Amino acid sequence: MARSPQPGLGTKLMAFCVRDPLIYLYTAVFGTGSLLSSLFDREGRVQHWFARTWSRFILVTAGCPLSIEGMERVDTAHPALYCVNHLSALDIPSLYVGLPFQFRIMAKAELFRLPFLGWHLRRSGQISIDRENARASMKSLSAGAAALKAGMPLVAFPEGGRSIDGMVQPFLGGVFYMAIKAQVPIVPMALVGTFEALPMNHYVIAPHAFRLVVGEPISTEGYVARDMEKLSVVVREAIENLYYPRAHVADPRKVPATQGPELIANT
Numbered sequence: 001m002a003r004s005p006q007p008g009l010g011t012k013l014m015a016f017c018v019r020d021p022l023i024y025l026y027t028a029v030f031g032t033g034s035l036l037s038s039l040f041d042r043e044g045r046v047q048h049w050f051a052r053t054w055s056r057f058i059l060v061t062a063g064c065p066l067s068i069e070g071m072e073r074v075d076t077a078h079p080a081l082y083c084v085n086h087l088s089a090l091d092i093p094s095l096y097v098g099l100p101f102q103f104r105i106m107a108k109a110e111l112f113r114l115p116f117l118g119w120h121l122r123r124s125g126q127i128s129i130d131r132e133n134a135r136a137s138m139k140s141l142s143a144g145a146a147a148l149k150a151g152m153p154l155v156a157f158p159e160g161g162r163s164i165d166g167m168v169q170p171f172l173g174g175v176f177y178m179a180i181k182a183q184v185p186i187v188p189m190a191l192v193g194t195f196e197a198l199p200m201n202h203y204v205i206a207p208h209a210f211r212l213v214v215g216e217p218i219s220t221e222g223y224v225a226r227d228m229e230k231l232s233v234v235v236r237e238a239i240e241n242l243y244y245p246r247a248h249v250a251d252p253r254k255v256p257a258t259q260g261p262e263l264i265a266n267t
Contacts, residue, residue: 007204007206011204011205011206011207012204015203015204015205016204018061019061019062019205020203020205022057022061023058023061023062026054026057026058026061027054027116027117028116030050030051030053030054030057031050031054031115031116031117031119031120032116033050034046034047034050034051034119034120034123034124035116035119035120035123037050038123038124044102044104044124044125045102047120047123047124048102048103048124050120051096051120051124052096052097054093054096055092055093055094055095055096055097056097058090058093059090059093059094059097059210062090062197062198062205062207063205063207063208064090064094064193064194064197064205064207064208064209064210065209065210066094066097066098066209066210066211066212067209067210067211067212068098068211068212068214069211069212069213069214070213070214070215071100071214073214073215073216073217074187074214074217075217076100076101076153078151078184079148079149079150079151079152079153079154079182079184080148080153080179080184080185080186080187080217081148081153081154081156081175081176081178081179081182081184081185081186081187082099082103082153082154082155082156082186082187082189083155083156083157083158083175083186083187083188083189083235083239084155084156084157084188084189084190084191084239085157085159085163085168085189085190085191085239085243086157086159086160086161086162086163086169086191087162087163087166087191087194087195087199087200088162088191088194088195088197088198088199088200089162089198089200090194090197090198090205090210091157091162091191091194092105092107094191094194094210094212095155095191095212098212099155099212101153102152102153103152103153103154103155104124104125104126104127104144104147104152104153104154104155105121105126105127105154105155105156106126106127106129106140106144106154106155106156106157106175107121107126107127107128107129108128108129108130108131108160108161109128109129109130109131109132109136111128112126112128127140127143127144127147127154128140129141131160131172137174141174141175141177141178141181142181144156144178145177145178145181145182146182148178148179148181148182148184149181149182154178156175156178158171158172158175158176158232158235158236159171159172160172162200163195163200164199164200164201165249166195166196166199166247166248166249167249167252168236168239168240168243168244170236171232171235171236172232173228173229173231173232174228175232176220176228176231176232176235177225177228179220179231180220180223180224180225180227180228180231181225183220183221184220185217185218185219185220186217186218186220186231186235187214187215187217187218188214188215188216188218188235188238188239188242189212189213189214189215189239189242190211190212190213190215190239190242190243190246191210191211191212191213191243192210192211192212192213192243192246192247192248193208193209193210193211193248194208194210195248195249196208196248197210211246213242213243213246215238215239215241215242216238218231218234218235218238240253
């Protein structure tokens with residue numbers, strides 16, 4: 001298993017005294033601005049601007065520059081389901097900075113209960129997914145498919161939650177129902193470096209360069225709803241092929257089974 005990075009004393013002091021307070025401030029200020037704009041911004045463009053500006057402030061404050069690769073592979077004039085691995089709480093700001101168009105995010109229901117961030121998510125039309133409630137989950141997936149049919153791109157984390165070890169986790173097939181239902185392509189993407197900056201259950205941001213790598217779109221033509229798991233395997237393989245050659249963890253697909261997971265370490 002990959003080890004979570006351990007920040008030094010200077011990094012901890014900088015996080016607790018400067019970075020974290022500033023990020024909380026940004027969240028309150030831009031969250032309030034987003035909420036106020038929602039009173040007249042029916043299309044969500046102003047709210048998306050607030051979210052993107054909030055994200056830029058966060059990445060600059062965190063000392064985490066983002067580079068984007070492969071965006072030319074995508075026709076951004078048409079809707080698609082953008083699927084990406086999930087490593088860190090910094091993934092969402094990275095996506096807002098990296099994707100040059102308006103989109104909506106499929107986010108866990110718990111995030112919608114947070115002050116400011118949750119209020120923004122709800123008022124800006126992001127889609128809540130509740131894995132504990134099958135009926136609510138299906139309703140969310142149907143809402144996502146409707147958004148795609150209406151021309152709004154969606155971003156989803158097929159793993160359903162953040163990775164605890166920097167590895168790509170098993171995918172939840174239900175996410176792909178939306179793309180099949182709407183008959184839009186799936187764009188596989190990989191975020192690299194966010195795990196090293198802020199792993200799950202850590203609160204100290206360690207400055208680190210990020211990469212958002214965009215792969216070739218995957219057509220959903222010919223797929224039907226019962227093919228969700230089949231499509232899940234295809235998309236996961238595409239994301240793994242984008243992620244592991246660039247990641248700071250070893251590729252578990254190349255480790256002999258006899259060695260065991262305990263020998264997979266940082267490279």
